[in-house]
Amino acid sequence: MITQNKAILKWREILLNENLLTDAYKFRDWDQVNLEIPEKETLIKDLTRTRNDDPYFKKESTQRNLMLLATFYCQQNSVNYQQGMLEIVAPFLVMKNKDFPIYKCYAYFNSFMNTYFPKVLEWNILQGEKQLAHVLCAIQFCEILLKYHCSDFYNRILKLEDFNLSMVVTPLIMTLFAKGTSLQLVFLIFDEYMKRKNPNYIFFMVTALFMIQRQEILSFEDSEELFMYLNKKLKCINYESDIQQLFERADELRDQTPQSYEQLIASTSFNDKSVLSVEDITELTQINKSYYFKCLFIEVSEMKSLLGKSKKQSTKKIQLRLLDIRKDKKPKLKEFVPKEFIVKKADGNLHTCLIMESNKTIEYAVKVAQDLILEGVRHVSILKGGFQQLSASIKQQKDCSIM
Incomplete structure (x- = not known):
């Protein structure tokens, strides 16, 4: 200890x-x-x-x-x-x-x-009201991660009427799991958290907590009992072994999450220590109205890395498979990607990335992704820019060609 x-x-x-x-x-x-x-x-x-x-x-x-x-x-x-x-x-x-x-x-x-926590405690005035923009955004990032790894939670919890994830997540983020935890264990939590040297790690910790309690959560049939459990008993950290399990699971989740997730966080200036403009703050709080909140989008650069043809190899332990959802499938995906990376059906045991035609068909791709999530398929994402962006990038960078 x-x-x-x-x-x-x-x-x-x-x-x-x-x-x-x-x-x-x-x-x-x-x-x-x-x-x-x-x-x-x-x-x-x-x-x-x-x-x-x-x-x-x-x-x-x-x-x-x-x-x-x-x-x-x-x-x-x-x-x-x-x-x-x-x-x-x-x-x-x-x-x-x-x-x-x-x-x-x-x-x-x-x-x-x-x-x-460079910005988490800052109040911002938006549309005449005080808001904790970074807390609101942090909750949204947690929801994206939960939907990606825990589609059954999404179907069981996040879609419940009158349920707001902020009720459960906000105390965890605001106190870094310290509230209600013995000080000796808090020292251990803080120490392990700082070792990761990553402000985004809190999102993996929150998701790991849900994953550890997965069976217990899914066993509740009564909504009121479920609410009570989430608010009172979800964070059960009484022993050093509980913390070890929490961080081991969080490490696994980070290894199993495409780097594009943290690229999304960076693109919103979430951890930017400089003074953000009203436009920046508005973008933070409005992420839940964008397509990027509904499903994880993978960058083309990461796609090539995961396929093992980029000079900069990915450290992620992900089995990525591509599902072609283009209505017009000419040229064929296998002309650009080895056939072992292509699937005909989304599989929850794999990481399924949907290939749309281009950003013009993004609405259709998001609908397909949401339908898959509602069916209980885990690890669903969409390739940002679609087939057009992938093929253009490959042609422009011969050293990264996967043809």
Whole structure:
């Protein structure tokens, strides 16, 4: 089991950056007079709600330090306090000792947030309303991944009336699985998460949690009982072995997910640390209205890599097979792709990529993909740009030819 002292040693290496010392000195030299931040009332309420079964967190001095860390972080990063944020602050405060003063706790917490949660806590004003654009987008990315790997969940859960995935996913994302988990296990979760050095990894963790509980979830026939289970019992992390299982499954899912999924995340500027325009924020919140939310789209560049003909080989462990859904199938797909990569029927044990004619027929391709998902076929995707883009790319890059 990882301890606080071991965490300090590991996190020093992982979170070390050129701003760490400056951030520490800023907190050390802060006069602690101005404690005003947006949503301060929520922060004050959270002080008594955070780990209130632990004597250490009932102390006035501990609650004061939690408030200072959260307040200074919000002021320095121009973000509003969000309910539950103290769950992420707590593991960093616990590391405080005579050799690791509170201003160092702040510097490492700030480094962690800016590395792994650069925009999640930012409120944005869109159409006259405050919105957590990145949280909304994160929920949508979770749904895309769930639909790709867990079509039975999609049919059982996501299509239920009055069910909103945000009810289950938001607390996991906002607190990184910390809420309701013992601090010793939180240290282990954070440590394993940071080792992956990938802010997108949280989506694979969430999907892995559903996959681990798959049989239990599918056994519920009563919707109310299912809601209760998802909200109260889904995150069952009581032992170190639970965390090991969670990350092993998340690693498997990432290996089994086309790289185009994370390319989609990057294209939305989700992890961009710069100030996003209103147009960028709008695009984030509107992804659920685009075709890219309805089905995973695979880039042509990844197609060639997966077929083993690109100079840059894919590290993904994916058995990709192509299903030609063009209405006019001339020229034939096998003239461009070896026949062993072509299937006549989608198979849930394989990764099935639909080949449409071009982006002009995208609506038809999405309908076919959704029908397959509703039939319980897993790992369904669409080739972005379709056959026209694939053949054009092959002809332009002779070194990548798969003819």
